[in-house]
Each structure stands twice: as structure tokens, then as C-alpha cells.
Amino acid sequence: MIAQREIWGRTLVSLGETDPRVAVVDGDLATSTKADLFADAHPDRFFQIGIAEQNMVGVAFGLTTMGYRPWLSSFGVFLSQRALDPVRMLVSQTGAPVKIAASYSGLLNGSSGKTHQDIEDLAIMRAMPNMTVIAPADHIEAEAAIRWAAEYDGPVYLRLARDAVTPVFDSMPKFVPGTVxxxxxxxxxxxxxxxxxxxxxxxxxxxxxxxxxxxxxxxxxxxxxxxxxxxxxxxxxxxxxxxxxxxxxxxxxxxxxxxxxxxxxxxxxxxxxxxxxxxxxxxxxxxxxxxxxxxxxxxxxxxxxxxxxxxxxxx
CATH class of the missing domain: 3.40.50.920 (Rossmann fold)
Structure with a gap:
């Protein structure tokens, strides 16, 4: 079993080797979200903004105007709630190809408590025009979704859990949005x-x-x-x-x-x-x-x- 945050970091490293548009904008949580793997592999495209989630969204939007396909990296609660207004104004309303990697979503970061647990994010993001909302079942589906999102010309909210779970898929060569x-x-x-x-x-x-x-x-x-x-x-x-x-x-x-x-x-x-x-x-x-x-x-x-x-x- 592999945690979704781990597969996210690994997959972005792989994507970054062939796609110079891939970048990561982090909110001082790189070791937790595994964005540090990308930082080590591609330091010129890793941007550490610190605990300033609203500014992160602005930086990511700016990068899209220069041809990048940036990923926002932080805990889900900070991206779907603290940075909600910039996500709404700069990403959803413009349709910018910003990818939101919402790590530590749901309950599976129990010791952090209700301030850090995001149990409303799907409702919030589902209501956003232009936003694709994905919650993969395991690391196998997560990797396929990440590779699809990296190529998609629009905003994506990707819900990622902290801890690994028993996989439900043996393989998934391609992610098809909307499929049940x-x-x-x-x-x-x-x-x-x-x-x-x-x-x-x-x-x-x-x-x-x-x-x-x-x-x-x-x-x-x-x-x-x-x-x-x-x-x-x-x-x-x-x-x-x-x-x-x-x-x-x-x-x-x-x-x-x-x-x-x-x-x-x-x-x-x-x-x-x-x-x-x-x-x-x-x-x-x-x-x-x-x-x-x-x-x-x-x-x-x-x-x-x-x-x-x-x-x-x-x-």
C-alpha cells in the first residue's frame, strides 16, 4: 500500500522530467504533502510561499499566465477554506489551469483536530463553476488522476488522503473523468x-x-x-x-x-x-x-x- 500523498509527490517528479510546465507552489508543508520530492528533483520550479495560502493561489495563477501548469500543495482545509476567495476569483472564474492538491483531507489526520480536518471541501468545490472535483479511491487511481489532471486545460481539485488504504484497483492505465x-x-x-x-x-x-x-x-x-x-x-x-x-x-x-x-x-x-x-x-x-x-x-x-x-x- 502507498499513501496518496506519496504517489502524488512521485508522480509529479516523473511528470516534471518530461513536462517543463509542471510546477509546485507550496504552503510550508512540503515534507507532509511530499512536495519535497518535487523540490529536490526540480528546485527551479518549486516555489515555497510559506503560511500564506491566499498568496499561493495568486502566485499559481500568475504562473499560468507564463505557460506553467502549477500545482498548489497544502492541507485540503487551507486550500478549500482559507484560500477560498482567491480560488473562486482567480481560478474558478477564469478557468485557469491551476491544480489543487488537497492533502490530508477528510478525517485521516486525526491528531490535528477539527481545525485541520476538512469535511466540507467536496460540497464547496462541487459548487464552483469550471472546477473538476476528484476523490480517488487509492494510490493507483490517484496516479492516473494526477497524470490526467496535469494535461487538462482547466482547474482541478484533487482530494488526497494522508494514510494509505487497501487498494480497490489492480491497475488503471487511464483516468476518465465522470466515470462510475x-x-x-x-x-x-x-x-x-x-x-x-x-x-x-x-x-x-x-x-x-x-x-x-x-x-x-x-x-x-x-x-x-x-x-x-x-x-x-x-x-x-x-x-x-x-x-x-x-x-x-x-x-x-x-x-x-x-x-x-x-x-x-x-x-x-x-x-x-x-x-x-x-x-x-x-x-x-x-x-x-x-x-x-x-x-x-x-x-x-x-x-x-x-x-x-x-x-x-x-x-
Whole structure:
């Protein structure tokens, strides 16, 4: 297993060897985000701005006017929230090819606490016109997404987790934005997830299978754009729909799936699992995942309970 931040650093080093447009603008977190790998390999295209995230965005925008394809490197919370206005004005509104590498996103930096945990970023960035929003499941998909984003002529928000997870893909030669992946088949429930949470949902599906509940697992790596027809096909059938995200249930994946379903003829209810309009806190990662119902065991309990409730209502 390889952490997504590690594969990001390695991949940018590789891209920088053949593409002189690749640059990194860092916010004094290079050793954490692994931007230091790029700094060592390509020091002439590494710009250390310090703890000045708003200025980072301005510098990155300026670099695009000189032909560069810069990557912003910091913790996700600082890029999606502290630097929100410059991202909105300089990147989203202009469509500049700035790539936002939002490391340490979600809950998987538990000891940092709620000030550093970003559980609203997908909702914020999904609402941005021109912004492509990607949350890869593992390091394999992350590398493919990074290589695609480096060539894409527009802004990209890439959600990267701090810690490694069990990969859900064996290989991915090419990232196709909007594509929906069915990782596992099952008829009793449809579990929809994004980012590294998809790995934990796969484990939850195994727990449910041992209890006689077979779940289809649908991974949505690209929250914007989205292949809506592909998602609706993946959601079709008899199984109840549950979205599971390491994010607030407001405006993120759950909102996206609910919007897609209600604007179609599918006519199925959507149960959203995630942080229910509450701030996270400082604690070990496993404790937080368990507390907020995102560990495989807790997801399995929620799905099984939801299925029992649905069945009792139809009798």
C-alpha cells in the first residue's frame, strides 16, 4: 500500500522530467504533502510561499499566465477554506489551469483536530463553476488522476488522503473523468462511496456478505463532472441505496446522488451515511472512523439496520 500523498509527490517528479510546465507552489508543508520530492528533483520550479495560502493561489495563477501548469500543495482545509476567495476569483472564474492538491483531507489526520480536518471541501468545490472535483479511491487511481489532471486545460481539485488504504484497483492505465465504477456486485443493497472511503466500504460489503446480505459497491471518483446515466445504471435494481462518505452528508456525495436520483425516473430513496452536520474532533483515526460510523463494521451495522427498517415498512 502507498499513501496518496506519496504517489502524488512521485508522480509529479516523473511528470516534471518530461513536462517543463509542471510546477509546485507550496504552503510550508512540503515534507507532509511530499512536495519535497518535487523540490529536490526540480528546485527551479518549486516555489515555497510559506503560511500564506491566499498568496499561493495568486502566485499559481500568475504562473499560468507564463505557460506553467502549477500545482498548489497544502492541507485540503487551507486550500478549500482559507484560500477560498482567491480560488473562486482567480481560478474558478477564469478557468485557469491551476491544480489543487488537497492533502490530508477528510478525517485521516486525526491528531490535528477539527481545525485541520476538512469535511466540507467536496460540497464547496462541487459548487464552483469550471472546477473538476476528484476523490480517488487509492494510490493507483490517484496516479492516473494526477497524470490526467496535469494535461487538462482547466482547474482541478484533487482530494488526497494522508494514510494509505487497501487498494480497490489492480491497475488503471487511464483516468476518465465522470466515470462510475462498480467494484462489487450484489442485489440486496447499493453502497455508493468516493475517495478512500470506498476501500472501507468494500470491507463493509464483505462483513455484510458474511451475514447473508449481498451489496453492490459503486465508486464515484469524480464528483464533477459526472456520468449521470452511468450512475443511474449502477443504482438500478432492487437494492436500497446508501451513500457513504468521509465528509458531511450535506452537499457532498450524498447530495450528488440524491440530486441525480430525484431528477430521474429511478424513484428510490437514498440513505446518506457520513458526518451528520457536526464538527469532527481530535482523536486517533480509527476512533474517529468508528465514532462517525465510517469504519467497515459501523457501515455494515448501518446498512443492515437500514435494510431491516425498509423491509418492515413495506410489510
Amino acid at each position: 465504477h462498480v467494484l462489487r456486485e450484489g442485489d440486496d443493497a447499493v453502497l455508493v462511496s468516493t475517495g478512500v472511503q470506498s476501500s472501507r466500504v468494500m470491507d463493509a460489503a464483505e462483513i455484510l456478505s458474511a451475514r447473508g446480505i449481498e451489496s453492490r459497491v459503486v465508486h464515484v471518483p469524480c464528483l464533477k463532472p459526472l456520468d449521470e446515466a452511468g450512475l443511474l445504471t449502477a443504482l438500478s435494481g432492487d437494492g436500497a441505496i446508501f451513500t457513504v462518505e468521509e465528509h458531511t452528508i450535506i452537499g457532498g456525495l450524498g447530495g450528488l446522488v440524491a440530486e441525480t436520483v430525484t431528477s430521474s425516473a429511478l424513484g428510490k430513496p437514498v440513505t446518506r451515511l457520513g458526518l451528520a452536520d457536526a464538527w469532527s474532533e481530535s482523536a486517533p483515526n480509527d476512533f474517529l472512523l468508528d465514532k462517525y460510523g465510517l469504519s467497515p463494521a459501523k457501515v455494515a451495522v448501518a446498512v443492515a439496520g437500514g435494510l431491516n427498517t425498509s423491509e418492515s415498512r413495506t410489510k
